[in-house]
Amino acid sequence: EVIENMFLAAFSLAEKGDQADFYRLGDRKAARQAAGFIAKNPGVTPMDVLDNFREEWSENAAGFSAALAEMAELPSVNRRSGGIDIEALARTGGCLYVVGDMLNTRIIRMQRMLCQWSSKIPQLWSSKIPHPG
Numbered sequence: 001e002v003i004e005n006m007f008l009a010a011f012s013l014a015e016k017g018d019q020a021d022f023y024r025l026g027d028r029k030a031a032r033q034a035a036g037f038i039a040k041n042p043g044v045t046p047m048d049v050l051d052n053f054r055e056e057w058s059e060n061a062a063g064f065s066a067a068l069a070e071m072a073e074l075p076s077v078n079r080r081s082g083g084i085d086i087e088a089l090a091r092t093g094g095c096l097y098v099v100g101d102m103l104n105t106r107i108i109r110m111q112r113m114l115c116q117w118s119s120k121i122p123q124l125w126s127s128k129i130p131h132p133g
Contacts, residue, residue, distance in 0.1 A: 002120050004035035009116040010109040011067045023063070030061035034068065043080055046072035070106045077110065086114075090121050 008014055013028050015021045033056075034049050041048070046068055057065040071077055089096055098114055101107040 001035075002117070003038050004031050005120070006113045006116045007031035007034060007064075007068075010071075010112040011064060013064070026057075026060035027064035030057050030064040034064075045078040045080060047078050067109065071109055074106055074110065086117060087121055090118070 008028065008031055011027065011031070013024050013031060015024070030053065033053060037049055037052060038044055050065065050068055050072060054065065076083075084096070086096060088094075096114075096118070098111060100111045
């Protein structure tokens, strides 16, 4: 669910009450499929996800597929190892400084995903903490 929500936020796939909501249905389904694939296959990259679903998404989720392809063009996104453990950073009181770009759509999407993930960490922690009662 967290990964799916990251995609929904990054690619602006939430319902907006306009006619385009109908077309976003396929993109939201693709976000669910991608999230499920990532959850079942730790260590996969966005390019791996695209390779797995490209044909299926070509007709009904072209927007999601194109946005994921743009994101996958970023070398840092397709690294299999060596990234920052944001959860551990938050747990130890660290600080994450994100260098971004106000014009590059691919970078902005990644910034949205980072913000979504960062805001979910406390919620995930509170669900793991046993509550008395």
